[in-house]
Amino acid sequence: MYNKKTENNRIIIIGSNGMLGQRLTDFYINKNVKLKCVSNEKESFFEKVNYSQTDLLEPNGIKQIIEEFEPEIIINAAAYTAVDKAEIEKELALAINSEAIKVINNACSKIGAHFINISTDYVFDGENGPYSETDQVNPVGYYGQSKLDGERQLLSSSGSYTIVRTNVLYGPAKFGRPDFVKWVVNSLKSGEQIRIVTDQINNPTYLDDLVNGIAAIAEKRSQGIYNIGGSEFLSRYDFTLKIADFFKLDKSLIKKIITAELNQPAKRPLKSGLKIDKVINELEYSPRSINESLQLMQDELKLV
């Protein structure tokens, strides 16, 4: 719950043009905080925001931005997120998802800032999810491995930090590549058949619920690992049916498949998802239902 405890704080959002970064920016832009946005592109998607372009592959850039702005809070929503490509581009994934985390964390420690880094359920193998914060990690692909290495940069440090694990993000991000919901809606609207897996289980996370959870963490400077996910656990296929039902689209275009049929380069955790009891109990986190979230997306984006 946002209680204005971060009022007047200096906050940096890294990856502010990404799917999550946009919604974090949207949230904080209307709050009484001193906001600095940082992303890879030349310009911010948002007008009138204090913005700097920086590539996390050049660590001095982000280091200098942190030293100059002297924030109380840094939220990193930037990441190498190409799950299949990560199997080949291992060094790149590691540089962005782990080495850059070390640089940001060191810069935070020097000025006493609290660092919130976003991680993923892909740190688990998906054999027996959903997972709590203390469950055994065991990534099955390199994206998950690089994100786990990033977590370990923080776990082995003495700084003030939170690792926020989340899964299957969706919501009303207006810029950049479409999220899963938009993709389903656009495909079904244009009469395209889509093949959706029945064997990947998650609790899809509405972006603005995640933003609320992160804002609550920022206020308390909560330490350690927190899961933030949605209120409903279901297969990707059932999620797709819910989307089709909500938008009154043709469900006969949705074909059931299993993950193995996709022959993807990277393995996925199948029986996954994140237990959210800790964040509910400690931070009054209260995720919406999927239908409530889809309604909000519809109100904002007018998808159909």
Ligand SMILES: NC(=O)c1ccc[n+]([C@@H]2O[C@H](COP(=O)([O-])OP(=O)(O)OC[C@H]3O[C@@H](n4cnc5c(N)ncnc54)[C@H](OP(=O)(O)O)[C@@H]3O)[C@@H](O)[C@H]2O)c1
């Ligand atoms: N999306 C999901 O379903 C999901 C699920 C679980 C966890 N997560 C985690 O949630 C966080 C946010 O994910 P997202 O879906 O919002 O990701 P996203 O849309 O792919 O955004 C990531 C951002 O990072 C930026 N970035 C990548 N490489 C960079 C570099 N070298 N220097 C500076 N910026 C760089 C990207 O810029 P460019 O586009 O210009 O490269 C982009 O703005 C990530 O930590 C991700 O691992 C996401």
